[in-house]
Structures are given as structure tokens and as C-alpha cells.
Amino acid sequence: MTSTVAVVGAGPVGLLLAGDLRTHGVPTVVLEQRSAPMAESRASTLHTRTMELLEERGVLDRIGPLPDGGPGHFGGLRLDLTAADPTHRHAGQWKCPQTRLEAVLQERAGELGAVVRRGRRVVALRDRGTDVLVETVGTDGRRERLTCAYVVGCDGGDSTVRRLAGFEFAGRDARREMLRADVAGLDIPERRFERHPRGLATAHRWPDGSTRVMVHLFGTTPTPRTGPPRYDEVVTAWSQVTGEDIGHGEPLWLNAFDDTRRQATRYRRGRVLLAGDAAHVQMPVGGQALNLGLQDAAELGARLASSDLNAYDRTRRPVGTRTLTDIQAQSYLLLGGHEVEPLRRLFAELLEFDPVRRHLARRISRPAPPRPHPTAETTPKDRSSAMGRLTHKTALVTGSSRGIGRAVARRLAEEGALVAVHYATDEDAARKTVESIERDGGRAFPVRAELGVPGDVHELFLGVEHGLKERTGEAALDIVVNNAGVTTPAGVLPEDVTPEELDRLFAVNAKAPFFVVQRALPLLREGGRIINISSGLTRFASPDQVGYAMTKGAIEQLSLHFARHLAPRGITVNSVAPGITNNGSPLFDIPEAVEQMAQLSAFKRVGEAVDVADVVTFLASSEARWITGAFIDASGGTLLG
Structure with missing residues (x-):
């Protein structure tokens, strides 16, 4: 070749x-x-x-x-x-x-x-x-x-x-046009973007003695052209704007440019x-x-x-x-x-x-020079200076005031997205998430809504739409990450789960994500991304979490069927299943417990929130355009057996 x-x-x-x-x-x-x-x-x-x-x-x-x-x-x-x-x-x-x-x-x-x-x-x-x-x-x-x-x-x-x-x-296409010419034989004052009642005029003398003139008549629309303007057009416009006659000049070059x-x-x-x-x-x-x-x-x-x-x-x-x-x-x-x-x-x-x-x-x-694309070896701090893959994108991450959700919000923002940081009750934690994003040069805003209660999704999107319009002028989304969830307290046997507890699990973990996706559909741009956070527990038996695992199984079905439904719009829908991941809970401060949990991973360590966030960020990018309806194992090999 x-x-x-x-x-x-x-x-x-x-x-x-x-x-x-x-x-x-x-x-x-x-x-x-x-x-x-x-x-x-x-x-x-x-x-x-x-x-x-x-x-x-x-x-x-x-x-x-x-x-x-x-x-x-x-x-x-x-x-x-x-x-x-x-x-x-x-x-x-x-x-x-x-x-x-x-x-x-x-x-x-x-x-x-x-x-x-x-x-x-x-x-x-x-x-x-x-x-x-x-x-x-x-x-x-x-x-x-x-x-x-x-x-x-x-x-x-x-x-x-x-x-x-x-x-x-x-x-x-163009809405405004400016005429431009290099003209010999003129003796007119130099001007720099001089605004007159009828338009704008600029004149600059070149070293060879010719003068570059540029002129725009306010309120005029561009003329359809197949070539440069005639010199008499420039002369007329210049006269209307400045009152000066430049008709005696010799045009050396004529040009028109616009704001296409x-x-x-x-x-x-x-x-x-x-x-x-x-x-x-x-x-x-x-x-x-x-x-x-x-x-x-x-x-x-x-x-x-x-x-x-x-x-x-x-x-x-x-x-x-x-x-x-x-x-x-x-x-x-x-x-x-x-x-x-x-x-x-x-x-x-x-x-x-x-x-x-x-x-x-x-x-x-000095526009930002090319910077290295983040790699698996790059630390989160290093990545914050990388050119954003998600520049000019908007994202909603539910449950992003802490843990995996916070890490996802930070990573999306590092890649250039404007992120709606959702929280249920902990306003201080959400504020800290937003502040950490802004310190690193990203953009984010908090949105409060308690999920799993009547009117939850409506309240959520009132805040999301208001925040997006305020910052971008339109309520349009590119990325939705359904991360918010509740779990069954550890040690609760299946026979002890009450109907109320199971209803609560399904309301927050399955019903709310469904209606979040449903409500987001009119706002999602073509080629959008939906990522639903599932769990390795849908593939790994832990009887005390049967109710929670059932709700995450529903999330995977949601991803599968919406993937088929939204494919004509170029929207991908995938589920990501973390394993044991450090979410900041006191359990992860106990070395013996961490060591025991680490043995379940093929890499012999517990996952960090950023490990999962990187997977979500990849799925949110254009590189993942050919992946939809997929179950992504982000458990560090825990499910390998």
C-alpha cells in the first residue's frame, strides 16, 4: 500500500x-x-x-x-x-x-x-x-x-x-456581510472599527501606500454572490456610512466576507x-x-x-x-x-x-494547545488538564453527591461536559461535588429531588431544565447516568424483607430510572448516551441482597429494551455493573475488611469509584458509538469465578 x-x-x-x-x-x-x-x-x-x-x-x-x-x-x-x-x-x-x-x-x-x-x-x-x-x-x-x-x-x-x-x-448561513477592498490613490483618515449611525467603517494604510477599506451597512442582509463585489458597491456603502467619496480610487482587490x-x-x-x-x-x-x-x-x-x-x-x-x-x-x-x-x-x-x-x-x-489524551495510567489529576472529549455536552448524573456518582460527575466534567449534580438530601455533599468540579476548571450545578416518592422525576427535571437553560440557553441533554440507588442493610435475610422495604428498593432503583429515561427522551439530542448503573450482584449470589439484586436486574432489562427503541436516533443505552467499590463508607476504613474484600477481585484489590467512572465516561464518549444494549462488567474480575 x-x-x-x-x-x-x-x-x-x-x-x-x-x-x-x-x-x-x-x-x-x-x-x-x-x-x-x-x-x-x-x-x-x-x-x-x-x-x-x-x-x-x-x-x-x-x-x-x-x-x-x-x-x-x-x-x-x-x-x-x-x-x-x-x-x-x-x-x-x-x-x-x-x-x-x-x-x-x-x-x-x-x-x-x-x-x-x-x-x-x-x-x-x-x-x-x-x-x-x-x-x-x-x-x-x-x-x-x-x-x-x-x-x-x-x-x-x-x-x-x-x-x-x-x-x-x-x-x-450568513446574516451579515462586510465589503472589503485594497484601493490605491486614496487619502482618507485611518479608522479602526468606527461606528457611524448607518454602519461600520475601517481604513488602514498599507506600507505600499494602498488603503484597505472595510464597510458594513447596519441592517443589510448578505447579497448572493458568485464572485467578488463590484467596486461601485464598496463606493456606495462607504459613502452611506462615512459621507466620503472614494470613487476616484483604483481597486487592487475586492472581497466580501460574512458571518457564516x-x-x-x-x-x-x-x-x-x-x-x-x-x-x-x-x-x-x-x-x-x-x-x-x-x-x-x-x-x-x-x-x-x-x-x-x-x-x-x-x-x-x-x-x-x-x-x-x-x-x-x-x-x-x-x-x-x-x-x-x-x-x-x-x-x-x-x-x-x-x-x-x-x-x-x-x-x-493562546487557545489551549493540544494535550495528551487520557490513558489508563493517567491519574485523575493528570486527566483534568486533558482536552475534553465531551466539550459542549451536557449531562445528568443521579446520586452524584458522593461515591461512584461523584466520581462520574467529576470525570464527565473533566472531559468538558456541563454536569447536573443530583442529590436527594445531602445538600452539603452536592455543593462540595460542584465546588471540586469548578476548582478543576469544570462546570456543574446542583439539583435536588428525592427519588422514589410521588412527583420525584418531575421535580428533578424542573431543576435540570432550569439549570441548563440558565447556562446554555436551552434545555438539551447529551448524557444521562442513572446512578442513584438504595441498598438492603447488610445481614438482612430474604425471609426478613418487608413489603415496604421491597417497594422502596424498586421505587428508587428501578421505577425512578425508568421514568428518568422516559422524561429525558424529549431533551436528548441525536447520538445521546444513557448509562445505567447496575451491580455485579445480578451475576453473583448474595442472599442478603436479593431485593437489591432484583432491582438491578430490572435496570439491565431497561437498558436492553431502550437500546433497541432508541437506536434509530443514534442513542446508545448500556448498563455498567460495579463490584466491591470504595464508596467512602466506614467499612473501607477497616484494613482487615478491605483485605478480605480485595481477595474477591482478580486484581486483589477493591475497586475505586474512579475505576467505574472511567468506564462510564468511555460509554458517554463518541468512541463507544457502536456499543449499545450491553452489560459491562466493571467489577475488577470479581465475576470471573
């Missing part, structure tokens, strides 16, 4: 990736439909994290000294990006014309052995499982076929690779991957699109070389989602009309506070 990687698109993203692949010894060919590099510079701003990546690769040395880009902004409000890390050698933002960056990156890629083939347009590709067949057409009309190990689409927002490979590109927000629902589909604007389209505010794409490429090069491709999606897609959300907020502040003035005043006040400036500056100039 061939080991060549085909990179489609010879922009900065594709060329950086091609050079990186060659540093790892990967044969690389770049396919570009343009016969020559672009002459215009669409983007010119480099942020701190990108400067680090370019410095590591020796690219900054090739480019030479770069001018300081001055203070940044958030939605047109001044934001000094040096606040992210004032002592960093690349603090702030830097200016480098895209044409210069592309030239240096192509030179580097070529020296390292990458082949750049211009004038080749991709017209077909087929992922055959073991390789990818790519068909191109040259400027002379001749067709060629290339067999490669992987194909990476770095071919921009209108990506041919994305379309041919069948990636889903979710999001929304779209992102591939996954960055990998078999042997085809996406990076840069092929993976996400956003308003190019403050240079974030270019920086985001270059950081995609830097991550993907290492992942392709090591064949750890799922980690690329897991690492970069959450960063893209977060950045697109930030850019959408900026587009409201920047291009909104008079209706956003109160919001702009509020943001301006907030930006007076150092922690706010530091937080927003870091999100723009």
Missing part, C-alpha cells in the same frame, strides 16, 4: 502541513487548482500560539522581523492581546502578509521534499478502505489518478474534498481528513481563521505521522467549536446595529477588569 499523503490546497494551512509531514518522513504531494500563488493578502495577523509553532519550525527565521500588529480587539472593542501572557516573547499580535507566509511555507515544504503540483483540480476521490483514489484534471484538460494513503482537504471554505468525501457541514458559521461534525472520515477552513467556516475577524487553520495543520502533521488520527478530531474539533462560538459573539458586537449598543457598553465595562481581559486575550491568541 502507498504511504503518500495528498494535501489538497496550497494555502498556508496545506503548505505548513506538507512541510510537517516531510519532517516525519511521510511522502507528501500538494494538489492545488491555482496555477500560481495568490497575489492578494487576505489575512495578515499572527497570534502568539501560531508564532510559537512557526518559530519551532524555523519559519520565523526565514520570514525575518515582523511588525507589531498593535492591540487586538473583541468585537471591535479594544483588547490588548498582550494581556494573555505579558512576558511572552511573542505576546500580542504580529503582521505578516499571507503572500509572504505562503512563499516561505512553500519554500520550506519543497526543501523538505514535498511535491507541489499546481494547476491540478480534484474532481473525484474514493476511499477504498486501504487507500484513497484521487482523480484530478489539469489546466490542459488531462485527467490523472493518484493512489495515496490519506487525503487531507486544506482547500478552503468551499472545499471540494469535504463535498466529495461526504462530510456533514453543520451550522448556519459552519463546522464539519467530524474532522476525519475514514482516510480523508479536513483542516483549516475546509473543516470550519467563520467570519475572519481578527485573523482568527488563519491562526486556527495553521494550528489545525500543526496538530494533524504529528497525528498523521503517528497514525493517531482519532486524536486529531478529538483535540481540534472542540477548539474549533469554541473559537467559532467566540467569533459569533464578536460578529454580534461588531456588525450589530443600534440594538447591540447596550451589550457593547456592558462588554466595554467588563473589559476594564484584568481577569476578563486576560481570559478573552488567551482565548484569541
